Amino acid sequence: MTQKTQILNLNRFDPDSAHAAPELLRARMRHAGASSVLFYAEPVEMVRGEGVWLTSAEGRRYLDVYNNVPSVGHCHPKVAEAIAKQSATLTTHTRYLNRVVETYAERLLATFPAPLSNLVMTCSGTEANDLAMRIAEAGTGGRGFIVTEAAYHGNSAAVNEISPSAWKSRGPAAHVRLVPAPKAPGFDAAVAAAAQSLDAAGVGVAALIVDSIFSSDGIFADPAGFLAPAVAAVRAAGGLFIADEVQPGFGRTGTGLWGFARHGVVPDIVTMGKPMGNGYPMAGMVTRPDLLAQFCEETGYFNTFGGNPVAAAAGLAVLDVIRDEGLVENAREVGAYFRAGLAELAARAPVMGEVRGAGLFIGLDFIDPERGTPDAAQAGRTINALKQKGILIGAAGLYGYTLKIRPPLPFSRDNVDFFLQVLAEVMAG
Numbered sequence: 160m161t162q163k164t165q166i167l168n169l170n171r172f173d174p175d176s177a178h179a180a181p182e183l184l185r186a187r188m189r190h191a192g193a194s195s196v197l198f199y200a201e202p203v204e205m206v207r208g209e210g211v212w213l214t215s216a217e218g219r220r221y222l223d224v225y226n227n228v229p230s231v232g233h234c235h236p237k238v239a240e241a242i243a244k245q246s247a248t249l250t251t252h253t254r255y256l257n258r259v260v261e262t263y264a265e266r267l268l269a270t271f272p273a274p275l276s277n278l279v280m281t282c283s284g285t286e287a288n289d290l291a292m293r294i295a296e297a298g299t300g301g302r303g304f305i306v307t308e309a310a311y312h313g314n315s316a317a318v319n320e321i322s323p324s325a326w327k328s329r330g331p332a333a334h335v336r337l338v339p340a341p342k343a344p345g346f347d348a349a350v351a352a353a354a355q356s357l358d359a360a361g362v363g364v365a366a367l368i369v370d371s372i373f374s375s376d377g378i379f380a381d382p383a384g385f386l387a388p389a390v391a392a393v394r395a396a397g398g399l400f401i402a403d404e405v406q407p408g409f410g411r412t413g414t415g416l417w418g419f420a421r422h423g424v425v426p427d428i429v430t431m432g433k434p435m436g437n438g439y440p441m442a443g444m445v446t447r448p449d450l451l452a453q454f455c456e457e458t459g460y461f462n463t464f465g466g467n468p469v470a471a472a473a474g475l476a477v478l479d480v481i482r483d484e485g486l487v488e489n490a491r492e493v494g495a496y497f498r499a500g501l502a503e504l505a506a507r508a509p510v511m512g513e514v515r516g517a518g519l520f521i522g523l524d525f526i527d528p529e530r531g532t533p534d535a536a537q538a539g540r541t542i543n544a545l546k547q548k549g550i551l552i553g554a555a556g557l558y559g560y561t562l563k564i565r566p567p568l569p570f571s572r573d574n575v576d577f578f579l580q581v582l583a584e585v586m587a588g
């Protein structure tokens with residue numbers, strides 16, 4: 160049987176292999192202990208980032224085909240300058256009025272459909288999802304959550320309960336139901352059955368929460384619109400729909416800023432993070448005023464660092480760069496070119512399976528050519544071989560056999576050509 164993988168084990172360095180490890184690696188293992196998670200069979204020390212390139216301590220340049228936090232490009236000078244300037248001017252919590260913060264809120268909220276007009280800023284995607292869960296519970300009276308089989312939504316106690324890809328030796332709690340990733344039609348029926356099961360258990364339905372590009376499940380984007388009947392199913396059962404935009408948000412899917420828009424749905428709650436500050440740690444939750452008011456009647460919410468002026472300045476610079484450099488259009492055009500090139504390569508390489516995705520979020524499966532079954536070992540070998548040739552990439556999916564192609568958004572056609580050429584070399588052995 161194909162082995163399921165845990166998200167932190169994908170492309171993970173094996174500490175038992177570190178007999179003659181360099182000093183920095185030994186220091187990391189000594190300090191972080193069992194919590195250390197490093198990429199690659201031979202971890203790499205990075206010292207500099209610029210655009211779509213990272214430079215290692217050995218002076219080697221790597222093409223970044225993996226990182227979505229530095230979404231407008233590593234160390235973008237406009238974002239770095241905005242952070243430096245604001246941190247030299249004022250940085251405080253959100254209990255004073257501040258024009259930079261309100262300007263950011265205004266700009267960000269203008270990118271959402273009308274009912275979604277309140278923003279709460281947090282420091283991490285986990286905090287945003289934790290708040291979203293609490294708002295959904297307060298708004299519905301239900302406690303149950305429906306998530307996909309290999310979902311990841313964050314690392315707090317509550318959010319970990321809805322993050323099956325982080326579980327090692329446990330199953331879902333009584334208030335959580337898992338549905339298969341939307342590989343085939345029937346996602347809405349699975350959501351409806353999960354909602355019924357939560358009702359039958361007396362838990363009630365708080366929400367369906369999905370990453371709208373299904374990143375950790377293996378990247379499922381098509382057909383656009385497939386989420387709409389699933390959202391209708393959860394609403395029919397009295398639950399809300401939470402779109403987790405931590406991965407697809409801020410233009411990556413190539414149609415507007417948000418992944419849910421491809422599906423023609425308006426969520427009740429949207430959460431976002433990673434690329435929001437291009438590396439400055441910031442995240443947020445957007446919802447309808449009625450839902451937020453209902454929650455705030457029960458519990459107050461304050462986040463010391465969330466929504467501070469430096470975060471707002473970083474966020475504003477990110478929105479400016481996305482607009483000024485046409486990064487949504489770039490994601491759409493270069494992403495389509497990328498998928499076409501991968502499909503051409505896959506047609507000639509029997510170990511390569513399906514190519515899926517939207518914009519610059521692409522999944523490529525590795526399979527056993529005879530049986531058509533997932534081949535995570537081949538994905539792992541490919542990832543490490545690409546690194547030897549100066550390309551950074553990772554894996555995704557329930558069985559870890561999908562190459563996760565998710566570069567910074569200024570990725571060019573030349574970058575794609577280079578990647579495809581090196582991948583072809585790797586595949587040729």
Ligand SMILES: Cc1ncc(COP(=O)(O)O)c(C=O)c1O
Binds near residue numbers: 283285311312403405
């Ligand atoms: C879809 C999704 N949601 C939420 C999170 C949690 O975000 P953070 O690590 O900022 O808490 C992640 C992180 O990987 C994620 O991929």
